[in-house]
Amino acid sequence: MALLLTGCGAPADGLIGDVPACSIGDDAVAASGVVLMAQAVPTASWVPCLQGLPVGWHFSGLDARRGSARFWLDSDRDGVHAIEVWLTGTCDTAGATEIPSDREGMHRLERVTQVTPQYLGRRYYLFDGGCLTVVFTLSGDARGEPLALATQNIGTLRRQELAEQVRAETGGRLGLDPPAAAGSPR
Template sequence: MTPSRRAAVTALVTVPLLLTGCGSGSTSTSAALPACAGGDDARAANGVVLMAQAVPTATWVPCVESVPVGWTFAGLDARAGSARFWLDSDRDGMHAIEVRLTAGCDTGGATEIPSERDGLRRFEQVTQVTPQYLGRRHYLFPGGCMTVVFRLSGDNRGEPLALASQSLGVVDREELAAQVHEASGGRLHLDPPRTAAADDTVDDEGDPP
């Protein structure tokens, strides 16, 4: 397993609450950094699990590899169907970078460019150059979309965008699910277990086989 794809839960006792919150459509906000791998055990933070549960179709989940100097993690918000977190900058202002996870996104008006992430298609769109540098970057993958929204106010726009983007990462949902299950001794699941009824197929006449 590569370091960038290692994932688990740092606070397993909160997972049932996260499942309940996402299922009910409620919003949760956390000051805890959704780190890709933090601490001696190199496990993803609990906020990564929260985002994965909010968008159950997403095969990849965004996370933070590191927070650049001059930047501050400001918050995480998740509800059934979407999740986001954002970073503030001492030069570019509040909410300078926001990362969103959804089941899909509209790339109309954006230009596809080569992606630095295997398995993720990258699209770029700049909507304003001055006085602020505004735009978004989409990463499309099976079952989801990660969108990086930037609102930069400093003089040097390219450097903070590149720095903030390099500090972002993704974790594989399957490995995240496996680590949650293993770390809890099989008691907890990232996603609700499939029931036998859900696995049944229906024949052409609409009756179970």
């Protein structure tokens, strides 16, 4: 039950302090922040999470609202909110270039908008029902290395796995998604 209660006590601004870890505890369940992100974007077949963080990187916060969710990573070399990870139902990839994906079942696009004095851009992962966008604002001297280090620790979980986890954690009393109202489309 504690899996879902974190969201019940969230501040009015939607900010959550819990790290959206892919796996916590002996049961290796996803953290409550991951469940909240899935609930914020009910069409998304994949949900982002953190597998860990490289030295010098820190989780900064999570904001989950109807239709979108995001979390931030701060870097001691690249600044506050150096990486921002968004989950949305769709995204605007205009101007982005498709490149080979490093994630199964997802199309990857990238758009770099500035290389000096900061390295700025977006990396998109498109999948059924959603879009994972990694916004990077890197202020340090290095460019590609910090982006690679941070993003290799951003994992994804299948929505179906999260739904099964919620059912198991609540003894079948709760589901990840609310049941559709009678006669309304899902």
